[in-house]
Amino acid sequence: MAEQLHITRIHLPTLQTPPTPASYDKHRGQGTPLIIDNGSTTLRFGFCTSATPRCQPNTVSKYKERRTNKPLLLFGHGVDTESGAKSQAKTPWEGDVLLNFDALENALDYAFIQLGIDASSVEHPVLMTERLCSPLHSRGLTSELIFEQYSVPSLAYCVDSVMSFYHNNLPPSSVPFSSDGLVVSFNSASTSVVPIMQGKGLMSHAKRIPWGANQATDYLLKLIQLKYPTFPTRVTNTQSTWMLQNFCEFAIDYPTLLRTLKDPLRLRASERIIQFPFMVNAAEEKTEEELARIAERKREQGRMLQEIAAKSRMEKLLQKENDLQYMLNLRERRDEETKKEWENTLQEEGFENDGELDSAIKKLESDLKKARKKEADGGEPEDPEPPSFPLIDVPDADLDEDGLREKRKQRLMKAGYDARERAKREKEREREEREAEERREEEERDRDLTGWAGKLRKEQEAIMNKIKERNRRRAALTDRKSAAAQARMKSIANLAADDRVPKKRRKATGEDMFGADDADWAIYRKINTAAASSDEEEDLVTLQAVEQKLLQYDPSFTAEHTHASLSAQRSALLSAFRPQYEDGDIEGKTRLHLNVERWRVCEAWFSPSMAGIDSAGLGEVLQGALSRFSDQEKSRLVKNVFVTGGPSQFSGLLDRMYAALRPILPPEMPLEIVRAADPMTDAWKGMADFAKTDEFNRVSVTKEEYEEWGGERIKRWWGGNWNSSVLVD
Template sequence: MDVDESNVSYLPQQSLPTVHVPASYDEHRDKHTPLCIDNGSTYLRFGFCTSESPRVGTNMIAKYKERKTNRPLLLFGEGIDVEGGARSQARTPWEGDVLLNFDALENALDYAFIQLGIDTPTVDHPILMTERLASPLHSRALTSELMFEQYSVPSLAFCVDSVMSFYHNNLPSPPVPFRSDGLVVSFNTASTSVIPVLDGKGLMSHAKRIPWGAMQATDYLLKLIQLKYPTFPSRVTATQTNWMLQNFCEFATDYTALLRQLKDPLQMRAADRIIQFPYTLPVAEEKTEEELARIAERRKEQGRKLQELAAKARMEKLVQKENDLAHLLSVRDRREEESKKEWADTLREEGFSSDAALDSMIKKLEADLKKARKKEADGENEEPEEPPSFPLVDVPDEEEGLKEKRKQKLMKAGYEARERAKREKEREREEREAEERREEEERDRDLAGWAARMRREQEAIMSRIKERNRRKAALTDRKSAASQARMKSIANLAADDRVPKKRRKGGGEDMFGADDADWAIYRKINTAAVSSDEEEDFATLQSVEQKLLAYDPTFTEEDTHASLTSQRSALMSAFRPQYEEGDVKGKARIHLNVERWRVPEAWFSPSMAGVDSAGLGEVLQNVLARFPDHDKGRLVKNVFLTGGPSQLPNIIPRLHATLRPILPPEMPLEIARAADPTLDAWRGMADFAKTDEFARVGVTKAEYEEWGGERIKRWWGGNWNSSVPM
């Protein structure tokens, strides 16, 4: 298929990990400079509060034994990708949105302190560390125990990352205290939270969180891709899927209207984004023109020989059937002449169990010969010809002319069968002409009623065709009801009780086909068999549509089955374009269209991805409903977005379209995004660590030793403040 190459994007090449050189510790030695650690689910950001930007590493560790030297290694972040087998043993401190793996956290903190150049036995710096909204108290207690017991830090304070990002972007000029209002919407890795802030204090008792974040969105996009491309030649990883999410997905202001727009194949193709995966072209031998010409001539010759062999086989089969029919007819003629015992012996010699079996076989042969002769009669010249004569048929049997007489009998039977076929064809033509006359009279009398009847007939035939196609598709699934019914039919045929078990075991006669119902069962169990009803339905449908096109002015080409099927096929082709067999480059491409908006829409409708939770719009409405109009106006005047997924396009227009209808018309609504959604949380922590207030919000080592890890200090940026009871 033709593809605009300018619309093709290539997966980024995996770069070698950067070797990070530990910083010099001389600048901060014995100065007690506060240390800020943003312990995120994806990245660990750490640094002294006096630094302009933090050091960043993937928050993941792996304990791995090197193959060559058999030495145990502890890898962190990008270093995991250096060793091929280390990825399978990688661990993160987080399990979803809860901090659980404290061994991994300890290893990550070891790496952070080494990179900061801290070479003293203890970490003699106050620590400001992030935690998730509504974190369990035991997670904070174990983290405090690790910090005070393992590293002997002088003090430790916890804060909510999104509140610190809000603090950094709304930081007042000193010495004015922080008194900003706003509604913080934080898009995290494993969740999305909404935190109201009034007078510079996060109201955690009114905050809400939904279990949908970047990790779930990436997993959802990966499942959609796997469903769309079940036989994709390459393995699509979560890292590649996350890259697609960040670069091609966006929010829709009106998702329902967008879906209606994408029903147009042209709009679907315009929305398409193509991702090219790596591929390897097969090595093919190049042939000369002479070799190609010889191969083509050889194929033509083989085709001609196959046609001749097929024609010869058909003729031999037809002659054999005529001989078999003549023989069986002669056998049936002896029924009246022989006694019952002799007739039973004759049937047994011929391989029949009863008269019904003999009559059924004769009937089947006559039907096959009638069908073959009808085809032959259709191809013959319609000019009248003199009937042939068969003089030996009525002559008494003589040994000398017996062979010729049998031949003339067969020729006479064939001629009479062809004549009957011609008469049958003429009768059908007369009935068809009479039916056309009746239809013409009905059209002249009531055109609207005739057209309505024809349309109902067209819809009924299309429904049968659709149901037949649905059944064929269901048979490919072994767990479907149709497939299980097919297996039951096969099992019933295998347990056919018309032949006794002893006789079946001893090689008794197979009775399948003796009953006409057997062939209906065969059509059910044979998924590849072409149904005669299907051919008849298509022929009837074409005839009905031709009549409607000719006589019904309201029926157009767009209403025909072919046009409707073509429209669906065009939409499916735009949704997932099909490449020619052998196009290795095209087979290694992923087309994203509907998925670009469907995945971000899950933030507002998690149920579409199988998550039983309220969407972001419903949560915002629920949070705002708890405030009077005066406070609500202060909140919506500064709706603040932070976190990596907040960088997806059109998130601000979508939130505006969600919030505006639930607010009074005169209430101003302003939505802003963090200047740097990924680093502003750490920068806000650094800003706060430089203030005098920081020394009052941390738990000191002496307090820890007296009260334990559950010691909490309430302050405006933490999970516990004065509005939340202990």
């Protein structure tokens, strides 16, 4: 089953082994440049002589440990080790702007400790990334932190996407950087387009849209929550990011893809199923000794209950015998007392006359007789004896007033007894007919199970068609132009023109003959849209009985074939979009089916409005950026459309960009789109390559320049945000 459905288990993050600080000996006193790629999700750092950077999630959390009540400062993967620390985690970034400088200081402390720097100051030049079009004030605060806190000798800033382009188009050591290209950088909080002409980033022509991997992750999570509002497990941002990276991709033509996915079979073939962890309540298995002890305990409890019931019956029997003896003694006093005294005695005992006393004595004697017989038979109930009505056949002339009253009473009792007997015989006859029908059905089922099941399936289909036809007619009545609604209005008009009572008489007396005929109630149900059909409830009961038989005896008939299941699924397309699972299927209830969402999330890069973002898409931004260049310059740019950043690794991106750029370019103009060799670390590697050149020292702001001009001192160079002028605050 799992292989046919291509089920993937949800990724659960594992705890990372704490990294070991590096040795600082070979860099001590050498002044090796430090490279820091300060990303919004990942911090990459290291010396420029390293082959690869050290990487940690750019997350910090100040947390108080419960057992020792000591404050802890956790960074990177260390935040995942404490569940309480995750809720207090924060990053230096707010979207695409660096705002939290306390977290930045903690991140830099961690980086320098892991690099093994044990000196009182960081005596290494620093090359650090910044966002495209970063605020000047943010850069000034960052410079102030690095110069004042760590006393670095010099500091330079660069745009990460430009440095990734530099690394992938690295010229020979003796040749200056002069490549042309159009850099498209997919970042965590934004996506930017930077034209590069003759090795110089044209930041005045750069564009940026407020859509990145973080927004895509949130969008996917919202789509999942909308699709599964009652999902039993909480889906986290980390899991949503994992699903985005592993299952989402770009479509070359998104509208055409949606039209293709209207076919339920294609929709099911395109889905990816993610199985979340679930727990099955395993039945407790008992040993034979435990089962024997439980059975013995139940038998003992049964015996105790029987003894309690027998004791209660004996107490009631003794009470009735005492009451009978008391009433017999009371009746013996009738001959000893005067009439007046006897009437007072009866009133004190709650009797109106001698007849009530005799009836009570007779009833007690009958109850005692039944109870004694029941005790003698071992507590089994006996069939009641038919009552006798001796006065029924006695002529009225032979009876006095009390006898006539008793005769009328017995006649009523006999009528009630006869009615109960007739109802009992009718029930017995229906039971016998039902048992005979069940025997005939069982014989037919044993003789031909396939034919019997086929007959019941036809009966089920006929009943469902009747129910569907009723629903269709009820829906048609809501449309006043439909044939059903017009027929209803015609029926109402005919009732209003009823000539069974003259119009003058109806107007004078208000007399109406509606209801005199049984057909009136049928027409009433026909014209009243809110009235339920008299046969609807019977059909539902019959349908349920038929489906229960099929579920019990037909192995090919499952719960998915029942009327309730088919009504819940509503359509094959909706069933393919979100399959329904039975209530007891815990494994199925903890599955996510991703189909349309796989392409919809990525399409938001080209149509942010579909996710509620008021911004142009990537295709429009590329067209706007290229429109500012001549055809000759445009031809140089589109020969090297360079894609970098983590989301650039999504499948189908290059084809989607080609489909967006090709129609806006002349047919003869060549177009080539390439992806960075390593989109995750190429920016850091490009910074390391540049730090080894002599130009790095010329573009850096020294400690002396900072002390003279302040933290907002900027030097222009081809890889920075400002490359056309020198700005001084």
